[in-house]
Amino acid sequence: MSITRRDxxxxxLSIAALGLVAPSFLVKSAYAVSGGGRHRxxxxxxxxxxxxxxxxxxxxxxxxxxxxxxxxxxxxxxxDPTYFSSRPTIAPKPDEILKLTGSVGLHPAMKGFKGLxxxxxxxxxxxxxxxxxxxxxxRSMEIWQTARPDVKEPTGWLGRYLDDDDDDxxxxxxxxxxxxFVPRTLWTETTLVPSITNVESYQFRTxxxxxxxxxxxxxxxxxxxxxxxxxxxxxxxxxxxxxAFASSDLLKTAVGRYQTSVQYGNNPFAEGxxxxxxxxxADLGTRIFYISLGGFDTHSTQAARHGELLTMLDEGVSTFYxxxxxxxKADQVAMMSFSEFGRRxxxxxxxGTDHGTSLPMFLIGGNIKGGIYGNNPDLxxxxxxxxxxxxxxxxxxxxxxxxxxxxxxxxVLDGSFSDIQxxxxxxx
Amino acid sequence: MARTExxxxxHLLRRAGFGGNNSDLEAYRALGFEGAVDRLVNYGAxxxxxxxxxxxxxxxxxxxxxNEKRPExxxxxxxxxxxxxxxxxxxxxxxxxxxxxxxxxxxxxxxDVKNANLMYGQNALYRQNALTTxxxxxxxxxxxxxxxxxxxxxxxxxxxxxxxxxxxxxxxLFTLGIGNYTENDVKESARAFTxxxxxxxxxxxxxxxxxxxxDPKTFLGVTGNLNGDDxxxxxxxxxxxxxxxxxxxxxxxxxxxxxxxxVARFAxxxxxxxxxxxxxxxxxLLSPEFRSDQAYYxxxxxxxxxxxxxxxxxxxxxxxxxxxIGASQAMALMGQQLYAPPNxxxxxxxxxxxxxxxxxxxxxxxxSIVSIDNDSTVDPVEIAQAxxxxxxxxxxxxxxxxLVQSDTPANYRSDLLKFVGNFSNAKDAxxxxxxxxxxxxxxxxxxxx
Numbered sequence: 118m119s120i121t122r123r124d125x126x127x128x129x130l131s132i133a134a135l136g137l138v139a140p141s142f143l144v145k146s147a148y149a150v151s152g153g154g155r156h157r158x159x160x161x162x163x164x165x166x167x168x169x170x171x172x173x174x175x176x177x178x179x180x181x182x183x184x185x186x187x188x189x190x191x192x193x194x195x196x197d198p199t200y201f202s203s204r205p206t207i208a209p210k211p212d213e214i215l216k217l218t219g220s221v222g223l224h225p226a227m228k229g230f231k232g233l234x235x236x237x238x239x240x241x242x243x244x245x246x247x248x249x250x251x252x253x254x255x256r257s258m259e260i261w262q263t264a265r266p267d268v269k270e271p272t273g274w275l276g277r278y279l280d281d282d283d284d285d286x287x288x289x290x291x292x293x294x295x296x297x298f299v300p301r302t303l304w305t306e307t308t309l310v311p312s313i314t315n316v317e318s319y320q321f322r323t324x325x326x327x328x329x330x331x332x333x334x335x336x337x338x339x340x341x342x343x344x345x346x347x348x349x350x351x352x353x354x355x356x357x358x359x360x361a362f363a364s365s366d367l368l369k370t371a372v373g374r375y376q377t378s379v380q381y382g383n384n385p386f387a388e389g390x391x392x393x394x395x396x397x398x399a400d401l402g403t404r405i406f407y408i409s410l411g412g413f414d415t416h417s418t419q420a421a422r423h424g425e426l427l428t429m430l431d432e433g434v435s436t437f438y439x440x441x442x443x444x445x446k447a448d449q450v451a452m453m454s455f456s457e458f459g460r461r462x463x464x465x466x467x468x469g470t471d472h473g474t475s476l477p478m479f480l481i482g483g484n485i486k487g488g489i490y491g492n493n494p495d496l497x498x499x500x501x502x503x504x505x506x507x508x509x510x511x512x513x514x515x516x517x518x519x520x521x522x523x524x525x526x527x528x529v530l531d532g533s534f535s536d537i538q539x540x541x542x543x544x545x
Numbered sequence: 546m547a548r549t550e551x552x553x554x555x556h557l558l559r560r561a562g563f564g565g566n567n568s569d570l571e572a573y574r575a576l577g578f579e580g581a582v583d584r585l586v587n588y589g590a591x592x593x594x595x596x597x598x599x600x601x602x603x604x605x606x607x608x609x610x611x612n613e614k615r616p617e618x619x620x621x622x623x624x625x626x627x628x629x630x631x632x633x634x635x636x637x638x639x640x641x642x643x644x645x646x647x648x649x650x651x652x653x654x655x656x657d658v659k660n661a662n663l664m665y666g667q668n669a670l671y672r673q674n675a676l677t678t679x680x681x682x683x684x685x686x687x688x689x690x691x692x693x694x695x696x697x698x699x700x701x702x703x704x705x706x707x708x709x710x711x712x713x714x715x716x717x718l719f720t721l722g723i724g725n726y727t728e729n730d731v732k733e734s735a736r737a738f739t740x741x742x743x744x745x746x747x748x749x750x751x752x753x754x755x756x757x758x759x760d761p762k763t764f765l766g767v768t769g770n771l772n773g774d775d776x777x778x779x780x781x782x783x784x785x786x787x788x789x790x791x792x793x794x795x796x797x798x799x800x801x802x803x804x805x806x807x808v809a810r811f812a813x814x815x816x817x818x819x820x821x822x823x824x825x826x827x828x829x830l831l832s833p834e835f836r837s838d839q840a841y842y843x844x845x846x847x848x849x850x851x852x853x854x855x856x857x858x859x860x861x862x863x864x865x866x867x868x869x870i871g872a873s874q875a876m877a878l879m880g881q882q883l884y885a886p887p888n889x890x891x892x893x894x895x896x897x898x899x900x901x902x903x904x905x906x907x908x909x910x911x912x913s914i915v916s917i918d919n920d921s922t923v924d925p926v927e928i929a930q931a932x933x934x935x936x937x938x939x940x941x942x943x944x945x946x947x948l949v950q951s952d953t954p955a956n957y958r959s960d961l962l963k964f965v966g967n968f969s970n971a972k973d974a975x976x977x978x979x980x981x982x983x984x985x986x987x988x989x990x991x992x993x994x
Contacts, residue, residue, distance in 0.1 A: 312900035360899030466706020
């Protein structure tokens with residue numbers, strides 16, 4: 118009898134419930150025990166016929182802006198007098214705002230984004246949020262990451278997408294997080310998403326001077342990882358290590374082959390995007406990438422700090438896009454940015470802003486239908502000093518799942534959400 | 546499952562400290578489990594002068610500031626090294642462990658505070674109150690801590706233009722938990738803390754009456770001309786606090802998912818003790834839950850626990866700045882930079898500690914500390930010799946006992962014996978003993994707590 122991944126979940130091996138993610142090695146050892154032969158349940162895939170197949174190579178890069186990005190200072194309603202009267206010390210100078218339309222423009226630091234917009238590669242979704250906004254960083258981030266505003270949910274929305282998508286399931290690099298912590302967005306029931314900061318250190322270092330055969334050390338650590346008998350925490354570590362062993366050679370080769378004429382910046386965000394470009398160039402089948410940029414919690418002296426962060430975002434993303442264009446993959450990749458909330462309309466007494474509600478999301482890519490989706494924020498009809506939302510973030514997720522990843526959003530999200538057609542016709 | 550007394554003492558020292566070498570384990574075992582808890586909790590009775598002399602020596606030998614323009618900002622590298630040295634050297638491990646807990650609870654980050662001297666001031670405040678017998682009084686001190694006031698922007702919270710950052714996190718993350726107050730309570734308590742600020746030049750706490758909002762406020766149902774201390778008093782009258790704190794400490798010391806009945810039992814102990822963290826922690830360590838199968842090896846070592854326990858197990862105790870900063874940088878890559886938690890929620894812990902990248906950093910750190918190139922003083926070969934172990938089997942069993950108290954499956958041991966094989970000469974033995982320690986420290990069994 119062959120044991121399937123779903124059997125394991127059904128039998129209570131869903132460690133997500135314990136706050137841990139199920140070790141994928143359990144799945145693999147189960148296959149080994151049952152004598153190999155991968156069992157694929159028929160009709161369980163999410164792909165919606167021919168349309169889905171055409172999208173199977175599409176790649177999504179999620180950019181998380183942590184801390185609560187000031188949406189109004191990013192996409193600025195520059196003709197609205199209430200904006201400038203609410204932000205006497207922190208509003209960008211009107212003549213420096215990078216105008217996109219007759220009434221909205223980008224923060225002066227976002228010259229690269231302006232170019233992407235002008236070339237039709239950037240969609241701005243205005244006023245994205247969720248009902249009954251929560252102003253706690255942690256709960257609100259959790260809501261955006263799990264896409265379940267009403268209940269506590271251990272798995273993330275992209276984790277559930279990975280769980281339900283059987284395509285290329287054995288590939289340990291189907292999704293990659295850049296950084297030290299796997300975000301809740303990528304928590305799954307059955308697989309462990311690798312997190313990588315640097316390919317050079319992403320390998321098991323041995324000391325060849327003392328032992329003629331470094332492979333003896335590698336073999337032994339593989340074996341020790343299989344003898345994890347102290348329960349779920351140790352099994353979890355074991356799974357992470359075994360997955361890491363499986364992916365590090367692939368990554369090393371990919372990075373070794375990559376060449377680019379594009380010059381990335383000298384900061385962790387830019388370096389992370391470069392690593393993503395390296396993996397995309399190598400065609401390792403990775404469809405989901407996740408990268409974070411933190412520090413957006415600008416309660417004080419916002420103007421300088423926000424400008425620095427947006428510069429880093431702008432330079433990183435536009436350099437990355439440039440690199441994708443040069444390798445002929447700009448049409449295959451979409452970037453999506455979000456933050457746990459925007460910030461309050463009125464600045465506070467510290468030349469900063471406190472926690473707010475809805476904010477714009479960016480979608481960037483060669484096959485994205487550029488433009489502004491939705492209306493300018495209404496700065497006069499507020500709810501407790503905060504913006505009212507226009508679009509539920511789950512509408513954006515549902516549309517990304519349907520139109521970009523080629524899957525059925527109802528398998529990932531709870532309920533149905535209005536559809537936004539943001540891709541160019543050629544991709545469906 | 547029956548466990549040896551040594552295994553339970555090792556469990557206690559991992560949770561209530563940073564592990565230890567064989568002689569530490571033996572010294573605590575000689576006291577019996579309850580005696581060991583008593584010694585850990587009543588750390589005031591333990592002389593730790595050697596650590597204090599080490600710290601003084603480090604301050605004498607290194608520059609007090611790393612910032613020419615702002616000498617008052619101090620030397621961040623030195624402060625990080627000193628704290629790591631304390632963890633390595635301390636004979637009061639629970640005091641240092643609770644200082645780390647408090648750093649992840651009442652968080653502040655040098656990335657925002659900028660000033661290493663203020664971060665040290667906060668660290669000293671937490672160490673002094675590591676097992677406070679009055680958490681309410683301690684919270685009032687934290688509300689006056691300059692690093693905290695700067696980190697959560699209360700230094701710019703003024704009448705007419707309040708800043709809600711500190712007021713919100715005080716309730717959400719530090720005392721009550723989300724769902725136990727309203728958005729209006731956040732706004733009203735921010736008003737109560739207006740004027741609680743820091744003198745720019747001296748870095749001292751000051752209350753500025755002129756910036757304080759003296760109008761009536763209504764906070765958690767209480768109306769009056771409330772100030773910050775009143776807000777703290779009202780918060781600690783909420784029944785939600787004792788459960789919040791009991792759950793957080795149970796998750797830190799025992800297991801990740803304590804049930805509601807267990808939380809309620811310890812919340813009651815904490816309430817009856819008059820909000821004594823000392824009594825709460827003592828009762829947790831003595832409880833059957835702490836010694837249960839459910840608790841044993843159920844947590845994942847934090848980078849501080851992994852790094853410090855690996856070095857302590859090999860008896861490395863150094864004041865060398867370069868070695869300590871190197872170790873702290875490895876910890877940062879493992880996901881825990883001292884004095885710089887990722888955000889105001891501290892480190893989320895458990896499964897978030899481990900992924901491919903952080904796993905390799907742990908394994909490669911273990912490799913670096915046993916490598917002969919390293920100028921640290923760790924030498925597993927000398928350690929084995931000093932213990933009188935010479936054959937491959939003796940050496941394997943000795944390190945299994947020291948590092949994991951021999952609590953690993955039989956095939957784990959046989960794989961190590963196979964790896965070591967025979968010692969053909971001294972050079973061969975040297976490489977294999979180092980490789981052996983590296984492998985144990987890289988294995989999943991050494992990552993759990």
